[in-house]
Each structure stands twice: as C-alpha cells, then as structure tokens.
Amino acid sequence: xxxxxxxxxxxxxxxxxxxxxxxxxxxxxxxxxxxxxxxxxxxxxxxxxxxxxxxxxxxxxxxxxxxxxxxxxxxxxxxxxxxxxxxxxxxxxxxxxxxxx
Amino acid sequence: xxxxxxxxxxxxxxxxxxxxxxxxxxxxxxxxxxxxxxxxxxxxxxxxxxxxxxxxxxxxxxxxxxxxxxxxxxxxxxxxxxxxxxxxxxxxxxxxxxxxxxxxxxxxxxxxxxxxxxxxxxxxxxxxxxxxxxxxxxxxxx
Numbered sequence: 131x132x133x134x135x136x137x138x139x140x141x142x143x144x145x146x147x148x149x150x151x152x153x154x155x156x157x158x159x160x161x162x163x164x165x166x167x168x169x170x171x172x173x174x175x176x177x178x179x180x181x182x183x184x185x186x187x188x189x190x191x192x193x194x195x196x197x198x199x200x201x202x203x204x205x206x207x208x209x210x211x212x213x214x215x216x217x218x219x220x221x222x223x224x225x226x227x228x229x230x231x
Numbered sequence: 232x233x234x235x236x237x238x239x240x241x242x243x244x245x246x247x248x249x250x251x252x253x254x255x256x257x258x259x260x261x262x263x264x265x266x267x268x269x270x271x272x273x274x275x276x277x278x279x280x281x282x283x284x285x286x287x288x289x290x291x292x293x294x295x296x297x298x299x300x301x302x303x304x305x306x307x308x309x310x311x312x313x314x315x316x317x318x319x320x321x322x323x324x325x326x327x328x329x330x331x332x333x334x335x336x337x338x339x340x341x342x343x344x345x346x347x348x349x350x351x352x353x354x355x356x357x358x359x360x361x362x363x364x365x366x367x368x369x370x371x372x373x
Contacts, residue, residue, distance in 0.1 A: 151251075152280040153244035159335065183251070185276045186343050190335040214269045221326070221346060222339055 147180030179210025286314025
C-alpha cells in the first residue's frame with residue numbers, strides 16, 4: 131500500500147496504490163488520519179485507480195475517513211473505482227454518503 | 232479436469248495476500264476471465280481475513296486451512312479455522328453486522344462472498360471453529 135497526497139487550498143487529493151486489504155488497512159488508516167490532522171481540509175478525494183486489490187477492509191477505511199470529514203462539515207469523493215470495487219461500494223450503499231467521480 | 236490443493240498457514244494478516252496468490256494461481260488452470268479471477272480473490276480474502284481476525288484474533292500459533300478443488304469447471308474453496316466459532320450464523324451473515332466495529336470492519340465480508348461466488352455455506356459453533364465453503368462455476372472451462 132502506497133499513498134500519494136496533494137493539497138490545494140482546502141482540498142486534499144490522495145492517490146492509493148497497491149493492495150488494500152485487512153493487512154494494509156492499518157497503514158492506510160494511520161497515513162490518512164495523519165493527513166486529516168490538518169483541520170483546514172474540507173474535501174477529501176480518494177483516487178483508487180492505482181489499487182490492484184481491495185476487499186471489504188478497504189470499504190471500512192473509506193467509511194471511517196468519511197466520518198471524520200463529514201463531522202467537520204466536509205465532503206468526500208472517490209475516483210478511479212474499478213468494477214470489482216464498485217460492486218462492493220454499491221452493495222454497501224456508500225454512494226449515498228460519498229460521491230463517485 | 233480434477234485437481235486438489237491444500238494449504239495451511241499461520242493466522243497472521245501477512246497471509247491474506249498469500250492465500251489470494253495461491254487461489255489465483257490454482258484457479259488460473261480453468262482460464263477464468265479477469266473478472267472471475269478478481270471475484271475469487273476477493274471472496275477468498277474475505278473468508279481468510281475472517282478466520283484470522285475473528286476465528287483466531289491473529290494468533291501466529293494457530294492455523295487456517297484452505298482446501299481448493301477443481302472439478303470440471305467448478306471451483307470449490309473451503310476456508311477452515313479451529314477458532315472461537317460463531318454463535319449465530321444467520322446474524323453474522325447479515326450485511327453491516329460486525330463484532331469488531333473498533334477495527335472499522337464494515338460487516339460486509341459474508342455479503343461480498345455471497346455476491347462474488349455462486350454458493351456460500353457456513354458451518355460453525357462456539358469453540359468448534361468455522362468452515363466456510365464457497366463454490367463458483369468458471370464459465371468457459373470443461
């Protein structure tokens with residue numbers, strides 16, 4: 131799991147790459163939460179196009195970060211969603227909370 | 232074609248990736264589509280992760296067993312642990328149900344297995360371990 135972040139104003143764009151499973155979820159969570167310590171972030175975009183694998187552990191990571199961003203009145207966006215990840219997302223109803231672009 | 236493989240590995244999270252690699256290599260004999268392969272890897276990842284974190288609470292001295300069978304286009308994967316077991320299987324299979332919300336588990340593991348495989352059965356009892364059996368027919372294999 132690798133992560134590449136860019137911030138523009140109040141927008142944080144994070145590209146994830148590699149495999150996001152239960153094993154790597156802790157690392158992803160810690161890295162994302164460190165970035166979200168910056169309280170000026172109001173919009174978080176997660177670019178998943180570089181992920182070669184994601185299961186429901188990744189869904190937990192996305193939902194957890196949504197809660198953080200939502201609590202400060204911000205919004206969250208996911209991009210680069212593969213067909214397999216899209217199925218998990220649709221099943222969970224996450225698109226009512228997180229926008230897909 | 233008939234073929235069987237069995238592996239046994241420590242209940243540590245590093246082995247989630249290993250189990251996916253094994254099932255992907257084994258299922259490749261049936262010439263699955265990329266989508267079928269992705270479905271199988273994801274379902275196996277869910278079952279193995281459950282065994283590691285729920286069955287055994289990540290114990291390197293405990294073992295998860297994975298039995299894989301190919302029988303004329305039908306792939307059967309059994310993931311077995313001798314861990315704590317499940318007291319209410321019906322509840323455990325419900326979407327969003329999790330006993331570990333503190334780990335940010337989404338509770339979607341069984342729902343994903345059911346969506347990505349043709350058939351999923353769960354045998355378990357408290358302190359008697361858990362066996363998850365998943366079947367998937369691979370399209371163009373004979």
